[in-house]
Amino acid sequence: MSEMFNFSKRISSLKPSPTLALNAKANQLKAEGIKVFNFAVGEPDFPTHKEIVKKAVEALEAGDTRYGPSGGGLPLRKAIVSKLARENSLEYKPDEIVCGMGAKEILFHLFLSLLNEGDEVILTAPCWVSYMDHVKAAGAVPVVVPVPESGPMVNPETIEKYVTSKTKAFVLCSPNNPSGYALDRNELLKLGSYLKAKNWWVISDEIYEYLSFDHPHESIIKLVPELKEKSIHISGMAKGYAMTGWRVGYAAGPKKIIDLVRNLQSQSSTCIPPFIEKAAAWALDQGHDLMQKEIDSLAKRRDIAMELLAKIENVKAIKPQGAFYLFVDVRKALQKSKTLDTSLKFSEHLLNEYQVACVPGEAFEAPGFLRFSYATSVSDLTEGLSRLDQAIRSLS
Template sequence: MAFIADALARVKPSATIAVTQKARDLKAQGRDVISLSVGEPDFDTPDNIKKAGIAAIERGDTKYPPVLGIMPLREAIAAKFKRENGLDYKAAQTVVGTGGKQILYNAFLTTLNKGDEVIIPAPYWVSYPDMVLINGGEPVFVATTMAHSFKLQPEDLERAITPRTKWLVLNSPSNPSGAAYTRDELKALTDVLMRHPQVWVLTDDMYEHLVYGDFVFTTPAQVEPGLMDRTLTMNGVSKAYAMTGWRIGYAAGPAELIKAMDMVQGQQTSGACTIAQWASVEALNGPQDFIPVRRKAFEERRDLVVSMLNQAQHLKCPSPEGAFYVYPSCAGAIGKKGPSGKVIQSDEDFVSELLEAQGVAVVHGSAFGLGPNFRISYATSTAVLEDACRKIQRFTAELR
């Protein structure tokens, strides 16, 4: 269509949303479908947080908010970064957006000039490259390996940096792999970045509270204070507080960047929903005791899924440190014939055959920039996960 902007030719729809919609469509046709494609906690928003939102409505806190967020939330964000991450940000250095997506998008919108490069380790969350492309930048993908637990290696980062590199995007724990960087692993990467002062760091810490065993979460600016003046530390309430639909993301960074993001957001959406902001104040300042309980439930689900997938023929599934995803390899299934008689030639073929044959919806790894793998979200009940994994075992056993 002639009047559509040329920039849109560079982007594609979200693969995770597409798979989720396909699963919904099959369900609507009467098919029995288990969808493991959505990155959304199955827990409900805690009651104290809901009540804070209701209280905001009842006292009339429903007017336009400031663009960067209501001050009690920005103060709560600064306090959270100090308390949990040892980062000294002032409330004036924070920004509240309509979900983490808006924070990321506006960071690229305010900083990228045509041809600027953004380093994105693969596998990556599907939205990063398209956000870069639509804002005129060039994503530079750096493949990771299962042998290195899908983590960016310092020598690969060093090789990828050029004079045009503007950002490194670092997501830990990762969507889709669940990989999380230890302090030492982050230090090796920040040592590289300290040699390249033109490169900024955009952290996506959305899954910070979902780490397992004795893993200790750290974030780049905490590991290397020398990066504070070129790091945007992004987080949100979606995952830890089960507030996906409330749509609140936040970040802290250098004042000059926050000022630029304020300007574009003011011409875009203005401030995020006031009611959701007051609920988020309660999320950050209120009781945190439910987090370890839910984290334990996720950890048990992870262990179940990893164990059952490793019992499936032709699959290998590493055990990730965090988030609520596993990223098994289906390399052993490539070249095999599926139940329909079709030869599986890619991870996309694998997930398509799995959906048709057993009604289990997962997302192909090539959508995240690295295959042949697929992503499973285990943010659902143990009973559903057991059923899904049995069906995956049945499917792989039928491959010839």
Template sequence: MVSERLSQLRPSPTLEITAKAKALKAQGVDVIGFGAGEPDFDTPRHIKDALYQAVEDGFIYYTPSPGIPELRQAISEKLKHDNGIDYASDEVIVTPGAKQALFEAVMALVNPGDEVLIPAPYWVSYVPMCQIASARAVPVATSKEQGFRVSAEDLASSITERTRLLILNSPSNPTGAVIDRKGLSEIADLCIKEDITVISDEIYEQIIYDAEHVSIGSFPGMRERTVTVNGFSKAYSMTGWRLGYAAAPRGIIKLMSNLQGHSVSNATSFVQKAGVAALRGSQDCVAGMTAEFRRRRDRIVELLNEIPGVECLVPDGAFYVFADFSGVEADSMKLAGMLLDEAGVAVVPGVAFGDAGEGFQRLSYAIGMEKIEEGIARIDKVVRRMR
């Protein structure tokens, strides 16, 4: 006897593809993996040193479920300074990764049968989180022609009497799209009018190039109806450290803290100390990493657009391109399989990010430039053979 609800969940497609690529590499197959959703840089030294010191100091025990006061205060200050959102430290919860914060927020905000608007293409875990909460995910399709930026008009057409929540991700995984200030202002007005709460997933906030990052929680009337989620994995290359956070009104944070206390307890104690160092230390490491991502972005977009039948927009943020391969093969799963089998190149099929992603492939450029150039050259050869 097993749970019917959990039996309906499918494994994360991105993690599956990354695991398959690693398995092939272990067998001696020369595979270039564009599937990774994590920076390929080392964690900055001052952050690692803070962790080592915390362990040496014996800071190895349980912490309060919502996090140590020092880190919650540092996050509160960061949100006020960088994002223009004024949350007290007790309106912040520290979590074992931003994914946990997103999950807890969904569980705290919806009831069975409630509807959750999710702009598509979307990150692979949003829909399963809604399923676990017995809510109904409602994808709101965006297109390449609109730069994959959802508009208030798009969202309004999907609102029903059951709509309770909007999950917004800007910069976006998988598209790299960034919603501008005007677009966010219009979405904020719609959410206030329709009494919709927003979970704003801002994990790629600092990996941004030719656009401005704006937090929807900073607009008038939105602080009270927004859960701002962020973390340390992407900006500080700390994916395996599992450290994230959320900020929201106290009532929501209390519910999330109760859930965390009865499930994962708390984020790892000494990792929280490292989080303080990340926020309060030099940010030059972030700027340097983002500059290298920009260089890679420009190159991978250039190379992809030279392949016959492929069109690739220039992403404004994150470290992914979402390239249109429909002129080569409209079935994204089929093409992804061909590229892995025939070229030893692992990409993530667009359909993994919802029906709006069919015909596209997501490629991460969180790999070295040499691998980018070799991988795209392999893809080019396969495509030209197909034509």
């Protein structure tokens, strides 16, 4: 084959986002007229607040339609600085903030900026789908700490076994996608005191910070201030403000790394659309309270989903303290089947035979689990989980 077709080995090794692929398949079935119970999506089911939409429309009408500054304009970065001080007790200056097209772009650019060939990044399973491929795209090596025997959780003892001289960074995602655990203050203090003794970067992905149902969200960077000089706080508008399609994410951290991320954006997506910046800054000024009703409604649905799940035999899930996912352990149930013996195969079977879309644990480096988003209607949840029950019962 001609040399021309020897594409980048690094990029060819990446897989498309499995959650987006599944969502596309569920939508395709829907377009064919088939009712699909779609629990695969990673987004709230409520619309963006009307006032936020209005601010964007006003900005468009006022002519905010040109390029904006890379890394976010000063008004948006100031709104983030105020939000971080007010809600997270974190002190940053505007030049320690960078905004991008969603937290995903920010993380991608951050990994490219931090890592060299062969560096290792510790991820704890189950972990969000994109970290692995971002790290690989940067030429570095994702090192995944498997799900502990006792179930999804992060603790220093399990991490330590995976540390090498090449470890360069550690990623914490709490509240966690996909498992919904949210580290409490004591767990964060314990992890933080372990991390502060290490010579690594700490990437604290707090994008689900508004969705912490059992205790108020606290940043590890605030609880263990010694971490601040080597940590990057990540958040965004997608999950807490139901603004997934608007693509606004941000990072706060030491200026040197923030400058690199901004430079990279100036050479890729350039900027966030300025009319979106205006709407995002307004939303951040309102803060958590703007979304309280929706957050309460998600917490109620979590309880309903847990009750429904408890009735299904041979499956279990930790009660999610945050985010909007149930991470269901189906390992025991799958032992009964000779053919549907992996969560990947079982999730395909669920979609094809029961029209239930969920994400298999393989996508999160945690085979044997299935992720269901409960940010759907209660009637869909009830029917969808009843279909899961039927599918589990028919395994033999």
